[in-house]
Amino acid sequence: MLYPLAKSLLFQMDAEQAHILTLKALTRAARCGLVQPGKARIVQPRTVMGLSFPNPLGIAAGMDKNAEYLDGLGALGVGFVEVGTVTPRPQPGNPKPRVFRLPEVEGVINRLGFNNNGVEHLLQQVARTRYQGILGINIGKNFDTPMENAVDDYVAALRRVYPHAHYVTVNISSPNTRNLRELQGSDELTRLLTAIKATQRTLADQTGRYVPIALKIAPDLSPDQIDAIAKLLIAHGIDAVIATNTTISRDAIAGHPLAQETGGLSGAPLHEMSLAVVQRLAHALDGALPIIGVGGINSGARARAMLDAGASLIQLYTGLIYKGPGLIDDILQTLA
Numbered sequence: 001m002l003y004p005l006a007k008s009l010l011f012q013m014d015a016e017q018a019h020i021l022t023l024k025a026l027t028r029a030a031r032c033g034l035v036q037p038g039k040a041r042i043v044q045p046r047t048v049m050g051l052s053f054p055n056p057l058g059i060a061a062g063m064d065k066n067a068e069y070l071d072g073l074g075a076l077g078v079g080f081v082e083v084g085t086v087t088p089r090p091q092p093g094n095p096k097p098r099v100f101r102l103p104e105v106e107g108v109i110n111r112l113g114f115n116n117n118g119v120e121h122l123l124q125q126v127a128r129t130r131y132q133g134i135l136g137i138n139i140g141k142n143f144d145t146p147m148e149n150a151v152d153d154y155v156a157a158l159r160r161v162y163p164h165a166h167y168v169t170v171n172i173s174s175p176n177t178r179n180l181r182e183l184q185g186s187d188e189l190t191r192l193l194t195a196i197k198a199t200q201r202t203l204a205d206q207t208g209r210y211v212p213i214a215l216k217i218a219p220d221l222s223p224d225q226i227d228a229i230a231k232l233l234i235a236h237g238i239d240a241v242i243a244t245n246t247t248i249s250r251d252a253i254a255g256h257p258l259a260q261e262t263g264g265l266s267g268a269p270l271h272e273m274s275l276a277v278v279q280r281l282a283h284a285l286d287g288a289l290p291i292i293g294v295g296g297i298n299s300g301a302r303a304r305a306m307l308d309a310g311a312s313l314i315q316l317y318t319g320l321i322y323k324g325p326g327l328i329d330d331i332l333q334t335l336a
């Protein structure tokens with residue numbers, strides 16, 4: 001209702017500033033009771049990764065990198081929130097400007113580069129929140145950790161976040177950390193998943209609590225690569241896969257004046273690619289583990305398409321920038 005007005009003001013600001021302002025306002029409103037924190041709507045509730053989700057719609061990683069806005073995001077009625085990507089140590093990310101709106105196509109290009117305040121800060125924020133819903137924590141490597149030590153960063157972050165998360169996402173698919181996506185190759189992924197799984201087993205024994213782990217993959221994978229990843233996920237007993245992150249492809253926005261900006265493209269132009277990856281994964285996995293579908297969901301119809309393609313849960317980010325919080329109601333109404 002109010003969002004078209006807010007949007008016309010927000011879209012006159014730098015994209016990153018507008019983002020922070022919006023989330024701060026939402027979180028303040030939730031903290032002073034203007035909107036109710038933690039009221040997830042119950043629509044098509046389901047158990048995925050052994051967790052009970054009040055509805056299948058969640059907030060994707062990157063919206064709240066430091067878990068500073070959980071009270072506000074929790075008030076939107078979503079079934080879960082994924083915070084991060086968080087790295088073991090704080091890091092500033094890439095020089096600004098690094099987020100670009102493409103309103104003509106309802107897309108965004110970002111090259112943030114895992115800007116975040118580090119895992120310790122994130123855990124302090126999680127400890128303070130009133131949000132009681134399902135919390136995913138998405139982990140990555142620091143930009144200056146050499147690729148040969150990447151596994152150490154994931155293991156270190158997993159150890160810290162494990163006791164505080166309902167599930168943990170291992171993000172190897174951001175295009176904005178140099179060479180990160182090489183971890184999707186079979187040898188590298190085998191090494192990573194072996195270490196992650198061993199750490200999960202140890203932590204489950206130590207804490208008496210099994211926290212499921214999801215792997216987040218890119219849309220820029222060939223069908224053969226998707227099949228190979230699916231096999232490894234099954235072989236290693238990974239609990240879920242999130243498809244997809246942003247794309248480096250510009251096919252869907254060829255000729256757009258911002259098409260040549262470096263970074264990952266999200267939003268409406270990504271949808272067909274993400275959907276195709278989810279379909280291929282669903283075929284390759286054949287129900288062995290659940291898929292969380294994300295990419296360009298900006299309507300009830302697209303949410304339904306993602307679920308029909310084989311996703312058990314869905315997430316969104318860019319759609320919220322263009323449609324506002326009403327999108328969540330629209331989607332949940334379509335699914336009801």
Ligand SMILES: Cc1cc2nc3c(=O)[nH]c(=O)nc-3n(C[C@H](O)[C@H](O)[C@H](O)COP(=O)(O)O)c2cc1C
Pocket residue numbers: 060061062063065084085099108110112114138171174216244245246266267268270294295296297315316317318319
């Ligand atoms: C500004 C921005 C920052 C993002 N940061 C992260 C991140 O830190 N970690 C991550 O796994 N995905 C990140 N993403 C990707 C989203 O989680 C999501 O996978 C992708 O944008 C596709 O969904 P959408 O089209 O609904 O935005 C980011 C996306 C955007 C637009």
